Amino acid sequence: MSETQQQPSPTMPDESGHFGTFGGRFVPETLVAALDELTAEYHSAKADPVFQAELDRLLREYVGRPTPLYFAERWTEKLGGARVYLKREDLLHTGAHKINNALGQIMVAQRLGKKRIIAETGAGQHGVATATVAARFGMECVVYMGAVDMERQHLNVVRMKLLGAEVRGVEAGQKTLKEAVNEALRDWVTNVETTHYILGSALGPHPYPMMVRDFHRVIGQEARRQILEQEERVPDLLVACVGGGSNSIGLFHPFLGDETVKMTGVEAGGHGIRHGEHAARFQGGKLGVLQGTKTWLLANDDGQIELTHSVSAGLDYAAVGPEHAYLQSEGRVDYTYATDDEALAAFRELCECEGIIPALESSHALAEVRKVAPTMGKDQIIVVNLSGRGDKDVEQAARYLLEGEKP
Numbered sequence: 001m002s003e004t005q006q007q008p009s010p011t012m013p014d015e016s017g018h019f020g021t022f023g024g025r026f027v028p029e030t031l032v033a034a035l036d037e038l039t040a041e042y043h044s045a046k047a048d049p050v051f052q053a054e055l056d057r058l059l060r061e062y063v064g065r066p067t068p069l070y071f072a073e074r075w076t077e078k079l080g081g082a083r084v085y086l087k088r089e090d091l092l093h094t095g096a097h098k099i100n101n102a103l104g105q106i107m108v109a110q111r112l113g114k115k116r117i118i119a120e121t122g123a124g125q126h127g128v129a130t131a132t133v134a135a136r137f138g139m140e141c142v143v144y145m146g147a148v149d150m151e152r153q154h155l156n157v158v159r160m161k162l163l164g165a166e167v168r169g170v171e172a173g174q175k176t177l178k179e180a181v182n183e184a185l186r187d188w189v190t191n192v193e194t195t196h197y198i199l200g201s202a203l204g205p206h207p208y209p210m211m212v213r214d215f216h217r218v219i220g221q222e223a224r225r226q227i228l229e230q231e232e233r234v235p236d237l238l239v240a241c242v243g244g245g246s247n248s249i250g251l252f253h254p255f256l257g258d259e260t261v262k263m264t265g266v267e268a269g270g271h272g273i274r275h276g277e278h279a280a281r282f283q284g285g286k287l288g289v290l291q292g293t294k295t296w297l298l299a300n301d302d303g304q305i306e307l308t309h310s311v312s313a314g315l316d317y318a319a320v321g322p323e324h325a326y327l328q329s330e331g332r333v334d335y336t337y338a339t340d341d342e343a344l345a346a347f348r349e350l351c352e353c354e355g356i357i358p359a360l361e362s363s364h365a366l367a368e369v370r371k372v373a374p375t376m377g378k379d380q381i382i383v384v385n386l387s388g389r390g391d392k393d394v395e396q397a398a399r400y401l402l403e404g405e406k407p
């Protein structure tokens with residue numbers, strides 16, 4: 001097989017959506033039929049050349065694909081080791097990778113004859129991507145968002161409203177992403193006949209982890225083709241940040257069959273690995289069930305979900321996508337973390353070295369590159385996913401980096 005041919009997918013969940021012992025479907029009875037219908041429609045869309053051609057066209061003409069694979073020459077020189085390439089998902093319409101999935105899902109919703117879209121959002125990026133495609137497809141859109149997040153991410157609230165979406169604030173619990181997901185699930189149970197739930201990461205009950213991954217595989221497919229064109233070989237290392245795990249699985253998946261390619265997922269280390277101070281599920285997490293899926297999560301001994309913290313709202317969630325749990329158990333992907341301070345230092349360095357303002361989420365992946373690139377040879381190659389741009393984060397970053405406030 002030539003290297004440019006697409007690799008077969010080495011991990012497919014089984015019929016019930018398990019990756020090894022992880023994943024599955026832990027939902028109320030009322031959602032089972034809807035999830036079955038969604039699974040069937042997704043498989044039919046995936047096999048339909050007309051659907052794929054329309055998805056490709058919109059990804060190209062509306063979303064802005066392919067994104068460049070950019071050789072970060074000055075940063076590489078500064079780090080003094082491996083050659084670093086950035087996969088520029090930050091250049092996509094709405095500013096992050098999330099729209100790859102939002103677009104794919106709304107096209108499936110349209111095939112299902114749904115008229116109403118709901119979504120959850122944390123930092124607001126998935127809410128904005130969903131409000132965007134809902135406007136484009138002329139569908140009603142309701143986005144659930146924790147009241148605390150609405151305050152922290154006011155700009156994205158305004159964007160969603162301008163795009164015609166209704167933003168419903170959630171006052172329960174920590175008033176952040178987990179509670180927003182609960183409200184979205186509750187809405188879906190009530191309105192499942194008319195409504196599709198566009199879940200925003202590679203999480204939740206089957207078929208979401210598989211479907212969301214598939215809509216983001218385009219990241220890795222392009223990166224693989226581009227690095228073969230530019231360097232005539234596959235990279236030594238892939239690096240991506242892991243919130244729920246969608247941008248990382250999108251980059252990693254098409255390379256899983258390439259045995260020489262190492263992969264590192266970077267979770268949010270927050271203030272350090274102490275209870276309630278981070279969101280690094282593979283550091284001190286437990287196996288459990290949260291919001292429809294079995295995976296690694298942060299919970300206390302009674303099974304209560306713990307508080308999480310990260311400087312970046314997009315990584316601040318107590319559970320990780322089940323396919324990552326599987327890849328970790330198989331030893332295929334390494335998982336590490338970057339603290340708030342390390343992410344901020346990497347954020348600043350990319351701004352100053354390359355003239356690119358990265359999202360704080362992506363800055364966690366950059367922090368790992370800063371650690372490992374200098375230890376690698378100059379003939380080695382790293383591809384890091386720049387999952388989003390930092391426009392949404394500039395006020396926060398300015399407080400920490402210019403005014404000396406602590407994250």
Ligand SMILES: *Cc1c(COP(=O)(O)O)cnc(C)c1O
Binds near residue numbers: 098243389
């Ligand atoms: C939402 C978000 C993430 C985290 O989500 P994943 O599903 O893990 O990709 C990372 N980067 C950006 C820019 C985001 O908006």
